[in-house]
Amino acid sequence: xxxxxxxxxxxxxxxxxxxxxxxxxxxxxxxxxxxxxxxxxxxxxxxxxxxxxxxxxxxxxxxxxxxxxxxxxxxxxxxxxxxxxxxxxxxxxxxxxxxxxxxxxxxxxxxxxxxxxxxxxxxxxxxxxxxxxxxxxxxxxxxxxxxxxxxxxxxxxxxxxxxxxxxxxxxxxxxxxxxxxxxxxxxxxxxxxxxxxxxxxxxxxxxxxxxxxxxxxxxxxxxxxxxxxxxxxxxxx
Numbered sequence: 001x002x003x004x005x006x007x008x009x010x011x012x013x014x015x016x017x018x019x020x021x022x023x024x025x026x027x028x029x030x031x032x033x034x035x036x037x038x039x040x041x042x043x044x045x046x047x048x049x050x051x052x053x054x055x056x057x058x059x060x061x062x063x064x065x066x067x068x069x070x071x072x073x074x075x076x077x078x079x080x081x082x083x084x085x086x087x088x089x090x091x092x093x094x095x096x097x098x099x100x101x102x103x104x105x106x107x108x109x110x111x112x113x114x115x116x117x118x119x120x121x122x123x124x125x126x127x128x129x130x131x132x133x134x135x136x137x138x139x140x141x142x143x144x145x146x147x148x149x150x151x152x153x154x155x156x157x158x159x160x161x162x163x164x165x166x167x168x169x170x171x172x173x174x175x176x177x178x179x180x181x182x183x184x185x186x187x188x189x190x191x192x193x194x195x196x197x198x199x200x201x202x203x204x205x206x207x208x209x210x211x212x213x214x215x216x217x218x219x220x221x222x223x224x225x226x227x228x229x230x231x232x233x234x235x236x237x
Contacts, residue, residue: 055086055205057121060232067233068127068197073109075122075200086110086119086205094211097151097162097176105155105204116208123192123201123231130196132235137187137205138228146223148215151177152187155204163188168215176210187227191234205229 061082063069070080087110095115104111104118111118125131137154139147152163164177173180181187192201207227209216 054088054226055117055119055207056228057084057086057119057203058082058228058230059123060230063133063231063233067129067131068125069131069133069231069233070124070126071231072122072124073120075108075124075202077122077124077126080126084119084121086117087112089113089115089117092116092209094149094209094216096211097153097208100153100206100208104206105158105160105202116206118204118206120202120204123203125195125197125199128197130194131233132193133191133195133231133233135190135192135229135231137189138230139181139185139187140226140228142223142225144220144223145215146209146220146225147181149209149213149217149220150225151208151210151213152227153204153206154188154190155202155206156190157202161188164210164213174210174213176212203229 057071059069059071059082064080064082068080070077070082071084072081073084089112091114093115100113100116100118105120107118108120111120123133123135137152147165148168150164154161154163161178162176163179163181164174166172166180167174179188182189190203192199195201207225209220
């Protein structure tokens with residue numbers, strides 16, 4: 001009798017161990033699936049970021065916290081932002097700058113076309129001090145020489161300037177550009193003096209591949225371009 005009781009208890013113990021093992025294995029399998037999904041999502045984000053490029057706007061975080069320099073996609077804002085990201089155009093083909101709508105700087109935030117990136121944002125002095133600032137647009141990464149044919153229009157408070165790389169022959173700026181890139185990694189610089197409390201500077205950035213550029217050839221197909229624009233305070237009063 002005692003032996004039968006022991007056998008029953010042993011079977012119950014083994015049954016509990018089997019159930020516990022089964023539960024542990026299911027939990028581990030679920031964790032593995034979640035990990036795979038997270039890695040896949042991170043890879044997908046990285047893939048599209050690398051393949052199609054991006055445009056990011058930043059302000060110095062110290063200046064945001066201590067001086068009130070902030071970014072917003074609208075002139076009225078409800079919170080401070082140190083970083084803004086424009087939406088990506090996944091299949092950008094070459095166009096003429098004349099194809100871009102004349103009111104492209106009248107729409108806030110991301111408002112891309114089929115073959116151009118357009119992004120409007122506001123640099124705002126949300127602090128109490130009058131400051132001066134500088135801004136710089138940088139090329140963070142470029143592949144397949146796509147920068148040879150790219151155009152970047154910057155509207156500051158409605159005033160438009162078109163930037164392009166120096167002609168591949170070295171003979172100065174392209175005919176449709178107002179200014180050349182400052183270097184292989186710097187597109188342009190801007191500044192603001194006596195930027196008073198509550199002042200706003202409106203910027204619109206438009207990026208496209210200029211089909212009339214002699215360097216807009218098949219060799220640049222699949223090329224990528226990453227741009228960033230950063231602002232910082234240089235003086236306060």
